[in-house]
Amino acid sequence: MNENESVGPRRRSVFTSRLVRTDDGQPHVIDDLRRAILAGDEPPGTMIPIHAVARFFGVSQIPVREALKVLLGEGLVEHLPHIGYSVAKLTFVEFCELYDVREALERQALTHAVALAGPADHAEARRQHEQVAAALGGGDQRAHHTATRAFHLALIAPANMQRLVHMYENAWNMTEPARPMAHVESDDQRVLHDDHERILAAFERGDATALVAESQAHYAHLRAAVEPMRHDPDTFRSPV
Numbered sequence: 001m002n003e004n005e006s007v008g009p010r011r012r013s014v015f016t017s018r019l020v021r022t023d024d025g026q027p028h029v030i031d032d033l034r035r036a037i038l039a040g041d042e043p044p045g046t047m048i049p050i051h052a053v054a055r056f057f058g059v060s061q062i063p064v065r066e067a068l069k070v071l072l073g074e075g076l077v078e079h080l081p082h083i084g085y086s087v088a089k090l091t092f093v094e095f096c097e098l099y100d101v102r103e104a105l106e107r108q109a110l111t112h113a114v115a116l117a118g119p120a121d122h123a124e125a126r127r128q129h130e131q132v133a134a135a136l137g138g139g140d141q142r143a144h145h146t147a148t149r150a151f152h153l154a155l156i157a158p159a160n161m162q163r164l165v166h167m168y169e170n171a172w173n174m175t176e177p178a179r180p181m182a183h184v185e186s187d188d189q190r191v192l193h194d195d196h197e198r199i200l201a202a203f204e205r206g207d208a209t210a211l212v213a214e215s216q217a218h219y220a221h222l223r224a225a226v227e228p229m230r231h232d233p234d235t236f237r238s239p240v
Contacts, residue, residue: 015048016056027057030067037076037087039142040179044089044235048077075174087177089237092230095178096223101171103219107212109156109164114208117158122204125154129200136193144189145181151196155203178235180226188225195221 018041022028033053036042048068054061068085071077078088090098113121128151135144149172156165181189195218202211229235 015042015046016052018042019053019056021057027059027063029053029057029059029063030070032057033067034071034074034076037071038173038176040145040177040182042087042177043179044087044177044237046087047083048085048087050084074170076177088174089235090174090178091239092236093239095175095226095236098171098175099219099223099226102168103216105164105168105171106152106156107215109159109161109168110203110211110215111208112159112161113156114158114203114206114211116160117203117206121154121158124157125151125200125203128154129196132193132196136189141179141182145179148181148192148196155199178229180229183229183232183235184225185228188221191221192218192225 019032019036022032033048042048050061050064050068054064057064068077068079072079072085076088077085079085117125128147131147132144132151135141135147153165153169156168159165184192195214199211199214199218202214
């Protein structure tokens with residue numbers, strides 16, 4: 001079956017079976033596709049049948065193709081010649097490179113943010129940290145995933161470096177389909193959460209040196225925590 005062949009009136013593709021459509025009467029093809037991929041609902045390597053997706057949204061194939069081209073540019077999907085589109089599947093080395101990118105961008109933003117942050121910024125970072133704690137305590141992996149990202153963004157938001165944050169979020173987005181936090185052992189999750197507590201304390205004190213040092217330690221712990229994922233063929237592409 002090629003990418004445009006009908007899957008039949010009573011069947012839904014694996015991809016569309018997990019799609020959720022924004023319910024406001026209008027098709028939001030790119031936003032809903034992106035949301036599904038970032039949520040980890042569509043694992044790396046999942047094929048994206050254009051015909052089935054178009055039928056799911058009630059549109060022609062043209063807006064679906066346009067949306068996939070945008071997501072291709074964002075690194076969230078890839079195009080396989082003579083086969084079609086699929087959720088992007090990285091090698092483990094590429095995955096780790098994106099963590100390096102995130103760390104470098106975050107370090108730069110933190111040095112500016114800590115000097116500009118006020119009580120409201122501290123309160124927002126504290127609130128997000130408490131959301132992470134609640135998700136951990138409740139065993140809610142999806143909420144933990146979301147809250148962790150929100151915590152890191154709250155720390156760098158006071159820097160008001162919009163282009164940097166855009167690059168930072170793009171790098172983070174490309175690692176999302178792998179759902180790394182879902183693979184991290186509970187003990188390692190606790191280590192990462194304790195890192196957050198120390199990072200937050202330095203942020204609230206306005207101690208830029210300690211903040212950067214704690215952030216670097218956090219990324220070292222994060223790399224160690226995801227190392228067991230290295231040889232997972234369902235998540236990562238084999239190196240060429």
